[in-house]
Amino acid sequence: MLIDQTHRKWFLGSVVGLALATVVYVPYSLNSPQGPKGSSVLGLIYGSVGFAFMLFAGLLGLRKKFPVWRVGRAQTWMRGHLWLGLVSFPLILFHGGFHFGTQLTRVLMWLFVFVFASGLLGAALQHFIPRIHTAQLPMETIYEQIDRVRGQLAQEATRLVDQCCATLEGEVSGASERQRAVAASAGANWDVTVASGLQADEPTSNELRQFLLTEMLPYLEKAGPRGVRLGTAAQAQAMFRHLRVLLPPNLHSQVDDLENICLEKRQLDKQNRLHRILHGWLLVHIPLSYAVLLLGAWHAVVAIRF
Amino acid sequence: MSQRTRTTKTLAKRIDLQYFARPHPFRRWRLWLSVGVPLIALGWVVGQRAEGGQKAYSSGPLAHSHAVFTQQCGLCHVARTGAFFAHVSDQACLTCHDAPVHQPEQTFTPQCSSCHVEHQGAIRLAATSDASCMQCHANLRTRDGQPHYAASIGGFDRQHPEFSVLAPGRTDPGRIKLNHYVHLQPNLMGPNNTRVEMSCDDCHRATGSGETWPYASTELHSAALKLTSQDLNQRGSKAPMVPPAFAWHCAACHTLQFDNRFGNAQVPHDKPEVVHAFLIKQFGEYIAAHPAAVHEVEASNRELPERARIPRVARNASEWVEFRVEDAEHLLWLKTCKQCHTLNFTGGPLPEVAKSSITARWLPHAEFDHQAHRAMACTACHTRAPNSRDTADILVPSIQICQQCHREQGPMKESAEGRCFECHQYHDWSKAKRTKGRFSIPELRGTARLRMPKN
């Protein structure tokens, strides 16, 4: 979400609406016999308009549950949610005359404060974080599928290492497609002699496998960078530098691939974190807003009754 | 260079196409919370309900007077049978309270709750807002179309007219000659020839503090006592000043001796007839006891100058009594009594004492609590009193003096209560009727079911 020029209409509308409400409120609050009260006509208007806005904002959740309903573009709803939700807070404050009341209303007000605050925070987060996300995570994937993708990365890494090991252990069939190509291109049609590159190197291959088992796979299979050396970019770089020293140059591209896998994993971890930030506030916002709506409705009933 | 290729296909193939059908923990959490938190809220509401209390919906704590039945909303919020709404009707209030009408001429009677706003916490319900009054008084219409006072009042400090007693030309109707100026002079001759200096509260007090009046008669006449104690007990803290009474405030200095033979014996402070009878009785008794005295020539009496020239000798005891009474009365009527009272010699043997006509309440439609103002010097408000030499002077302070402190309220205004109810009563309690209590303590406290009266 980007709060930009396209929001101008909403922004102006909200400002105007709010100004209007304030203009009405000031004399009202000054003149009303017992001060501004929810039960006064204006108070009720504020209350009901505010609640209507809240309800509208809350309906976004419902709207999202039925995305295909042709009841207005989700974007419109979102903007409504954002701006009407924003306006609803002062309206409700006006409604209560800046008093939080007792028990039910106080609970309600505090919940609303939390909902409002989390909403503001959320709006800010959703304004800024996507850009960070985009800039820093070129390899992001679908958040829900991170676990699955991680598993696939692990498989890919295993495959790569198997390939390298096969090359190192001199299996012509297994791995030396590239090598054979190198051999073939080294000599012209006539002058090729023997491709002598296939020299077995068991210790290196063992070390590579060890790296896979003790470093790479634990890192790839577990979410988060904690406790794994590959988790930090600098250390990972150092380790791969070491691998490059260890392995013959014809396998360096595989090492690059492995490093790339780690990079992707690192990005996925980061995505995990960012996603939690980006959507974590919803864990507060949504449940509380439901509670607010519920209690608000109850409050309305009770208030109308008594 | 890395050989890994990212193509749309490889990327998309990694994704389980139905992933969104299985909620991710994150979404599951959201769902549970979204269900859970409203449920908790609902539970709370229901819990409150189950507890029986409806306090939770209370828009605020009740005033002290009603706090007892906080849990019993139904006491006031009486729903009509079958109706949803349970607004507080006047009837509910009238169950316990009588609310005499304000003014027979008023065109509109507001609902109780419109002035007595409940759920505002421990406030006095009587402390209604000015706005309640201004509903009418801002632009007063009466049934007869004749507002008696100002027709448009905005508040105590806004368009409130000057106290009517202070209207020009108005004088104190009191007939007791009192010179405040003289009384406040230093070095006055006090009782028993002592010198005294008087202060206001030697005579003006709001309540009987139990303290004795400094100038009260040592031997009071019962009649005088009776009067004062009635005055003292009737009106609570907002009682007006105790009206000055001879026995309490004057008698110590203004002694009523009538004859030297009786020392300092005094005549009762009563009607001339009573005094006359007293004198006859006194002298009669004296002559009876001192028959010799009939013939004693009276030394000239400085105090009665008219009489000094002709000493009269009684012929007999009764004559003596007659003379002596005459003399004493002469002294009393022309000097002692006349000092304060206005005596009319209308032809009868005895003068007629004019009614004292002391005004007990200067502001009949308002209350003023001197006690509340005790911190101030009397003259701070009654500024004219020290220089008042004339009984006719009305020494009630101007409203402007009040308004110096009593203004529109607010924390920044640093003012004393300025709302109407501070001085004015809405209900005309003089017309109050008795109400009948119906509730038991458990009913009120909410521990027992409320039996609603059938309408």
Place this chain on the structure above:
Amino acid sequence: MFEELRAIQRQFGYLPADQLQQLAAKLGLPLSRIHSVASFYPHFYLTQPARAEVRVCADMSCHLRGGQELKTNLEQAFRGNEDVSIRQVSCLGRCDSAPALAINDHIYCGLDAPSSLSKVRDVLSGHPLPAEPRDHPRAPVASDPYAGSPNYSVVRRFVETRDWSGIIAVLKASGLRGMGGAGFPTGNKWEIVRNAPGKEKYIVCNADESEPGTIKDRFIMETVPYLVIEGMITAGLVTGARQGILYIRHEYEEPKEILQQEIDRCYREGLLGPHILGSDLAFDLEIFISPGGYICGEESALLEAIEGKRAEPRNKPPFPGTNGLWNQPTVINNVETFTFATAILARGGDWFKTQGKNGSTGMKFVGISGDVQHPGVFEVPMGTPYSELIYECAGGVLDNRELLAFAPSGPSSGYLPASMADLTLDWNAVAAAGSMVGSGAIVVCAAGRCMLDMALNAVRFYRNESCGKCVPCRMGSQKMVEMLTGWTQGQASSTDLQLIDELSTAMKLTSICGLGQVVPVPILSVLKHFPAVVEEHITQRRCSAGVCFPKRGAA
């Protein structure tokens, strides 16, 4: 068929698949057969060639004279340029003016790197290539009985006498042997054909001179074409053949023109045609332009090529004398053989016998190339010592360096050390020394050459030119090249010497044709005469000539 293919190639620049298909339909041949033939000859392109097809000769003489460096220079200059394809090619027959290179089939000799670069750039920028300079002076040939003005006296005489047995007798008496390398007595060959039964008989002149260092035929054809033609006519008349085919390699554009002029002249003068000189004798002569390849010089392969097939040598026997072209008796002789046959018949058999010296008889054209001052073709009497040929005819070793080795007959003869330079040009003497006179293509190596490198170069030539028909030659030549390359690159194995020995034996014994049999000769000769060089490479991984073992940094 080759003409058709050439026509297609001229039109399209290569042989497109669909054109081959159409050709197959036109000729009524299976497509597989046409493709099989077309793919055999490197002259035909099956795919679109580059705009500049540069072919650098890398065989012996050119190798000695900087062919490799030229190729490297070109490769560096045009690396990554898809419009230029630089390849190595087998001997272009310009050994006297090495190094030679062909750009889009135009041959240039003795170019240095800059001028060849500019030539290639010219091609790329679309300039037409300048014609090949033709500056071969016609030196008088001592053997020429007509001294430059031919009158075809032999033919004329035969038309009159028709004494075929006499001619064969003269030839036999002269001791003339095939000058192409194998040295089969010419008279006997003609006689066999003469006696062989057959509906048709053919005379084929093998002018497919392709062995590195061999340039004499070109010289002969350019200077005394009439002797060749007369020799062929004579052979035809003697054997009863009525069709003569002069099989010339396609690189010999100029000799072909000269010959064609001469043939045209003969037709005009009645020396060729259905009625030679008005008689009932008939003989037609045509030039067949070879589609290319050294193997075509092998007689049976040459016949296959004429028949429009892959030039794969036949299993012998039967020999061409009885089962030659189109399975008919066929005389196949070298240009030089026909030339000398004419000379002998014109001058008499004794003349030839008296020409030799040092106990040898006969004359020989030799081409001397490689590290000599004046490479060229020389007509010398047999029996002349090689040292005399090198030092006197060719002006000595280049830059007055020491003579290191020489090959008496190109790669097929193997290398002989300088110590054997006193050997005389004599069939038997040279054979005794383990080599052969062959075609007389003397290639000289000056001191400072690596003989292993030279052997590898020769073996590689054979590998490149192997037709691939039989296993020993196809596989053996390749494996031998690989092993020798390994030696020059420090990858020798201890069993290699033994293996080379076994392989050489097997190749010599089992190959179908001479090519396969001579593949091992160069390396065997080096092993025999320069064991130290081989030893040095194998055991010490050192090349004192500084040719082998590519520098690590250079790669």
Place this chain on the structure above:
Amino acid sequence: MSSKPAPEIQLTIDGRPVSVPAGTTIFDAARINGIPIPTLCHQQNENPVGVCRVCVVDVGQRVYAASCIRQVEPGMTVKTSTEQVQAARHTLIELLMSDHPAPCARQQHSGDCELERLAEAAAIGQPRFPRRATPRGKDDSSAVIAVDHESCILCDRCIRGCDDIRHNWVLARRGKGYQAGVAFDNNLPMAESSCVSCGECMVSCPTGALTNKRVVGTELGQGDVLDPTELLHLPIFQNVSGTFLELNQKAVVKRHYRAGDIICREGEFGSTAFYILEGKAEVFLSSPMAHVRTEGSSKGFFSRLKSMLAPRQQHSRSEESNRPFIPIDASVDLPYDSPIAELGPGDLFGEMTCMSYYPRSATVRAKTDGVMLEMLRNVLDILQRNKTFRAQLERTYRTRALDSHLRSVPIFASLTKNFIDHLRDRVELVRFSPGQVICRQGEPADSFYLIRIGFVKVSEERPGGDLILAYLARGGYFGEIALLSGSPRTATCTALDHVEVVRILREDFELMLERFPEVRASLEKVAHERLEENRRRITQIQNLPVDQFLANGLMEAQSLLVLDLDRCTRCDQCVRACADAHDGVSRLVREGLRFDKYLVATSCRQCRDPLCMVGCPVGSIRRRNTLEVIIEDWCIGCGLCANNCPYGNINLHPFPVELDDPDHPGRMIAGTRVKATSCDLCHDHAEPSCVYACPHDAAHRVNPPEFFAGLLKQSSPLNRS
């Protein structure tokens, strides 16, 4: 041949005096006399060529003679196994072994690689020679014979088998020297060559160079295994090597069917084809003749979108095909209105399933009791390449299918029966194997093609790579542009799988145009549209700096779902909306490559080269002229398109339908049938649901070149300087 017995010739072999008729080879002479001489290139039924040289013997000459070809001479002294001879042989075998991938395919399968057997006999272990460094390659194109050039020893046995024995003249040597090899025709992949799959070469080959191909499940489980002789008696197996048939014995079985038996069901994957020997069968479609229609759009705000089936009469879509016939994998087409047809003896069905493993395109049920041959692709390949069978097939096609085939192409609908009869004997069925070029850009045009089987890719060669213009499926036609204009071919058409086209020669085509001006008019219109569309696309490409754009395949897309990542909060609403709009099946994956700050989500891109089309067994998926993908009514729900789509953007949507009860004919039972669906852009609505549901204005459906035009200009190398 002279009837005179040849004179006897005396000679000595290995010290034994023997006498054989003149003209006998040494090899035979020795063999007759019980002296075995090893050989590789020689076979008794073929003329000797003497190329392997393994059979060399010492005849006392300078060089050894190849005994297989050298004839005996009087007084010859032959030594077949002297130490030197054996050493030479040893070297030769070792040479061959050094390039031989031991064990080769033949050795692996049947253990009878002659070279390896010889090597074993000669105790050759690891060859001492260096191994071959340049690979020679394999040719896996043929369905029946695997070609491994690595194993080839150039013995010429296959060549002689092909040329001399079978007279097919397909095989020959190619190249020269060490580069020499064996080539089919014009060095074509075997399947593209004129090879008739007689199997002779494979039978002849001594090594693993030509081996019988193992097809998946080479053995058919049920049915009667046929004896090769039995097969050879069938005219359609004439001229096939019996040995070859024996090797493939279990890949063809005879099966008996009772009337009413289901032989195969539409949508099933299979690997066999059926040839009817006796009896009749009916072929029909049981899938509902309808397409998926998304409903509930404009009715009300809250109506949930429902997907339902609708036939084209009820719900006609723009540019929907109105063809009256549905192409299926048999020699007949099915009429749209009543999709059922009859097959009889001599008919073959299931070719595409068998050759390209496509799902069955229709259900076949035995109408009468009958006998059928069920065969795997190797046998089918033999059959299809058989000249007799091909003639029969063409005959069948001409009499039965040409009519409906031509008429199912709308523009030919007006052809008269007369003219079709005229064409009947003039059209030609031509087969192409996968990857084979049918006509090439720039070549002169000589015919017009109608696709009978398989898929054809139409592409244009452009600097920097081929541009795919279209994929054509069965019923498609091509080649008209060049014929109409008389210019060379404007595009290259390549077979994507086993393709069979009907070729209409230029003169017939021109005759048709002459006689049916309306055909000409509509053809010209189509040709013009095609050209115009191609031209438009090419200008588009030329105007854009395309490197990265092309690299992402965006050029091929005509409509992209892009997500502005700066706005997208990754809330997944779009995916949910899509799933919601399509009964819980999302047609969109929010993952893919990025282009600038946009994520190109994987949702149907309406590719210009829709790979999904390729392989549809009934040709029900195709592109509109607007390039939108449309799935026709006769989709049988096999799911191949879903597999083929590189982006997983085709989904299978299940629908309840009434089906014939297999147990009680005539009664119906409830069942489920699936239909393929792809992003329909929610086209009943103003905008796609995903875009509509995006709360953050991040999702957009765009035309890539327009949308990215600004970006592309920026990144243009020209503007950068």
